[in-house]
Amino acid sequence: MTPDLIDTSDVNLAAACARRGDSAHARRLAETAFGTLYDRHARRLLAFLGGRVSLAALDDVHQDVWAKVWQAIPAGFRGGNFRAWLHQIARNAVIDHQRKRRHEPLADEGGLVDHRQRDKARAVEADRHDALARCLQKLERANASWRSAST
Numbered sequence: 001m002t003p004d005l006i007d008t009s010d011v012n013l014a015a016a017c018a019r020r021g022d023s024a025h026a027r028r029l030a031e032t033a034f035g036t037l038y039d040r041h042a043r044r045l046l047a048f049l050g051g052r053v054s055l056a057a058l059d060d061v062h063q064d065v066w067a068k069v070w071q072a073i074p075a076g077f078r079g080g081n082f083r084a085w086l087h088q089i090a091r092n093a094v095i096d097h098q099r100k101r102r103h104e105p106l107a108d109e110g111g112l113v114d115h116r117q118r119d120k121a122r123a124v125e126a127d128r129h130d131a132l133a134r135c136l137q138k139l140e141r142a143n144a145s146w147r148s149a150s151t
Contacts, residue, residue: 010083013082016030045062069086
């Protein structure tokens, strides 16, 4: 945070961001003001988002919210409670994220496991094992009979 902006209100910082198109100086001031707003609100926003999206999506949604804030400040923020406005954008971003996730296709069939088939295969394998064990016992008895008959 820039020392001269620490005591500046959120409303004044947002107003500086809104005037970013006036000149190159206004653009630099807007970027500094936006950085100050970010420093003030990012941790709380992360906590807010962390309870609503997965850890894997948290950084993406957080970044998306701040990009939307940067775009919306000139026309969207009309003064008042900046944090409430920021969290409204965040709520909408969470909703958008959840809608996108809802329409994600399922994994290809190769990645899906049919447990019924696995259980059936286990039962067949157990039957084969038992049959093989019975055959080996018969062979051992036949071998023992053959040895006793040949001696």
